[in-house]
Every structure is written in structure tokens, then in C-alpha cells.
Amino acid sequence: MRVKVFSAPSVREALSRIKGELGPEAVILKTEQAKGKVEITAASDVDYPPLQRPGGRTGGIYDALDQIREKLDSISQTLAASPPLNQSPLSKFYLELLGRRIGEEASLQLINNLRKVLSPEADGDELKSQVLSQLSLLLPSEGIRRKPKGPNVVALIGPTGVGKTTTISKLAVSFSLLEKRRVALISIDTFRPAAGEELEEIAQALGIPLQVAKTPGSMGKALRDFRDRDFVFVDTAGHSYQDSDQISELKSFLNRHPPPETHLVLSTATKPEDNLEAWRRFHSIPIQKLLFTKLDETLSPGGMVETIVKTKRPVSYLTNGQRIPEDLWAAESRPLAEIIMGERTL
Numbered sequence: 001m002r003v004k005v006f007s008a009p010s011v012r013e014a015l016s017r018i019k020g021e022l023g024p025e026a027v028i029l030k031t032e033q034a035k036g037k038v039e040i041t042a043a044s045d046v047d048y049p050p051l052q053r054p055g056g057r058t059g060g061i062y063d064a065l066d067q068i069r070e071k072l073d074s075i076s077q078t079l080a081a082s083p084p085l086n087q088s089p090l091s092k093f094y095l096e097l098l099g100r101r102i103g104e105e106a107s108l109q110l111i112n113n114l115r116k117v118l119s120p121e122a123d124g125d126e127l128k129s130q131v132l133s134q135l136s137l138l139l140p141s142e143g144i145r146r147k148p149k150g151p152n153v154v155a156l157i158g159p160t161g162v163g164k165t166t167t168i169s170k171l172a173v174s175f176s177l178l179e180k181r182r183v184a185l186i187s188i189d190t191f192r193p194a195a196g197e198e199l200e201e202i203a204q205a206l207g208i209p210l211q212v213a214k215t216p217g218s219m220g221k222a223l224r225d226f227r228d229r230d231f232v233f234v235d236t237a238g239h240s241y242q243d244s245d246q247i248s249e250l251k252s253f254l255n256r257h258p259p260p261e262t263h264l265v266l267s268t269a270t271k272p273e274d275n276l277e278a279w280r281r282f283h284s285i286p287i288q289k290l291l292f293t294k295l296d297e298t299l300s301p302g303g304m305v306e307t308i309v310k311t312k313r314p315v316s317y318l319t320n321g322q323r324i325p326e327d328l329w330a331a332e333s334r335p336l337a338e339i340i341m342g343e344r345t346l
């Protein structure tokens with residue numbers, strides 16, 4: 001048996017090299033990720049050619065080569081004894097993960113974690129339950145920070161139209177009416193005239209104060225005015241993430257005391273690569289959590305996984321509709337994994 005490690009930027013490329021070098025019958029023994037690369041250990045049934053000793057010579061280099069050959073044989077046997085990925089239920093499952101738009105890197109990470117905990121024959125119920133447990137571990141969740149001594153300032157930032165203002169309204173209703181907390185609202189309004197008016201109605205209905213901050217100074221004043229509140233929710237006008245000037249201006253508003261806990265709001269109806277690009281653009285502002293909206297508008301919630309794994313940020317809330325406040329859900333890792341695997345809906 002011949003065993004070789006192939007390193008390539010993507011699984012597809014590694015597989016095509018394996019096929020070219022070891023032939024179509026090659027068996028995948030192990031798959032690993034390393035610094036933006038995929039390493040696949042593959043084997044074929046072609047044996048190492050026996051060592052030719054000119055004139056039957058022994059000793060020195062020939063004995064050393066014999067030992068190396070024995071070592072290689074024993075490594076091959078050990079690797080061959082582990083379940084080959086392309087014959088196990090895990091290989092089918094890997095394709096399922098890709099079909100659920102989980103992304104190559106996160107899918108490989110999940111498969112590798114599963115290999116550590118699953119017995120080789122695991123299938124059916126055991127596989128499903130371990131998948132959900134391992135996937136939950138990749139999806140941290142954490143609600144809004146709750147310092148006993150307020151105010152807890154929470155800012156929602158993100159691309160245009162993802163649902164920031166609607167989500168602020170949901171949070172305001174939920175915290176003030178349902179939890180009976182003292183809530184105030186701030187709307188940062190520099191880029192779009194009358195952005196604050198969108199929250200006026202909800203503030204009036206709830207009888208909670210709203211201030212519109214047009215400069216970083218007026219943001220500071222609003223925070224001082226609201227220092228006796230339990231929660232202050234800060235709405236920001238949407239930004240095209242192409243515009244780095246607007247993002248630095250937003251940063252100067254949020255660079256205040258007490259520092260807001262900032263949630264990046266992303267729509268699940270947006271492609272994962274666009275969400276990751278938004279993360280890169282907004283990342284000059286410290287971001288503590290991710291908040292995903294519009295779950296009702298996507299058939300592939302798996303796209304969230306890649307963003308969560310790559311940004312290493314926990315998810316605070318999910319939203320799945322326009323109703324205030326009904327369509328707001330505190331994120332939890334296990335139900336999130338179940339949603340992604342199509343085992344439940346919100």
C-alpha cells in the first residue's frame with residue numbers, strides 16, 4: 001500500500017491531485033486543515049517496490065533503508081485500519097454539510113471533530129446526535145451583557161436594510177414591557193436625514209426617551225442623560241460597507257464611555273462571503289457579538305456557520321420576521337445547530 005499526504009488550498013484541488021497521482025481507486029485516510037490549506041492523507045494499493053541490493057550486499061545504508069521500509073509498512077497498516085473517509089457515513093455527511101451551505105472550512109472542522117468522538121461504525125441516531133453536539137460547539141451564543149449596575153449600552157451596526165431598526169424596536173419592547181427594565185433609545189443620525197423618526201413611534205408607544213445624536217458630542221450627552229437607565233439601545237443608520245469614511249465616523253460615535261456592546265447585524269438571506277466582507281469592513285469598530293436577521297427569508301441557514309466560525313464571535317439574537325417583538329429569539333447553541341441541520345424551525 002502506498003500512503004501520501006497531499007496539501008492543497010481546497011479539497012477539490014487536493015482530490016484531483018490524489019486521483020491523478022494515486023489513481024481513481026485511492027482511499028482517503030485522513031483530512032486535516034492547516035493555515036488556509038487542506039491536508040489529505042490518501043492511500044492506494046500500489047506497493048512499494050522491493051529494495052534491490054546490488055550483488056546481495058548487506059549492512060550500512062541497505063539495512064537502514066530496510067528499517068525505513070518496515071516503518072512505512074507499519075504506518076500504512078495503522079492508517080489503513082482507521083475508517084476511510086470516502087467509505088464511511090462521514091463522507092456522505094460531509095457532502096450534506098456542503099449542501100447545507102456550511103462552507104468547506106467549517107465542514108472539515110466539523111468532520112475532524114466528529115472523527116475524534118465517533119466510533120467507526122456510527123450511523124443513524126448516534127451520528128445525528130453527535131453532529132448536533134459537535135456543531136453546537138462551533139456555534140457559541142451569548143445574550144446581551146447584563147451588568148447589574150447599568151446602563152448596559154448596546155449598539156447595532158451593520159449593512160443597510162438588514163433589520164437594525166426593526167430589531168432595536170423588538171429589543172425595546174421586549175426589555176421594557178416584558179422584562180420591565182428602564183430602557184432608552186439613541187439614534188445616530190448623520191448619514192440619512194430623519195433616521196431617528198423611525199424609532200419615534202415605538203419610543204412614544206412605550207413611553208421611553210429617545211435622543212437623536214448628530215455628532216459624537218451629542219452622543220456623549222445622550223449617554224450621560226441616560227446614565228440611570230438599565231439598557232440603552234443605540235440604532236445606527238445602515239452603511240454601505242464599501243465606505244470606510246462612514247465607518248470611521250461611526251467609530252467616533254461609538255468610542256464612548258461606557259463603551260457600547262456592539263452587535264454586528266447580518267442578514268441570513270445574504271451570501272456568507274458578503275457577510276464576511278461586511279465583517280472585515282466593520283471590524284475596525286470593536287464587535288462583540290453577531291445578530292442574524294431574516295431567517296424566514298432563507299432556505300440555507302447553514303451560511304451562518306462560516307461567518308460564526310471565521311469571526312469567532314457568539315450569536316446574540318436571531319430574527320425571523322417583521323413582527324415586533326414576536327419575531328425575536330435569544331440565540332442558543334443547540335437550537336441553532338438544529339435549525340442549521342433542518343431539525344427544527346424557529
Ligand SMILES: Nc1nc2c(ncn2[C@@H]2O[C@H](COP(=O)(O)OP(=O)(O)OP(=O)(O)O)[C@@H](O)[C@H]2O)c(=O)[nH]1
Nearest residue numbers: 160161162163164165166238293294319320321322
Ligand atoms: N422578513 C423579514 N424582514 C425583516 C426582518 N427584520 C427586519 N425586516 C424588514 O427589513 C426591512 C429593513 O429593516 P430595517 O429595520 O429598516 O433595516 P435597517 O438595518 O435599520 O436599515 P437601514 O437603517 O436602512 O440600514 C424592513 O422592511 C423590515 O420590516 C426579519 O427578520 N425578517
Ligand SMILES: [Mg+2]
Nearest residue numbers: 164165237238
Ligand atoms: Mg435603520
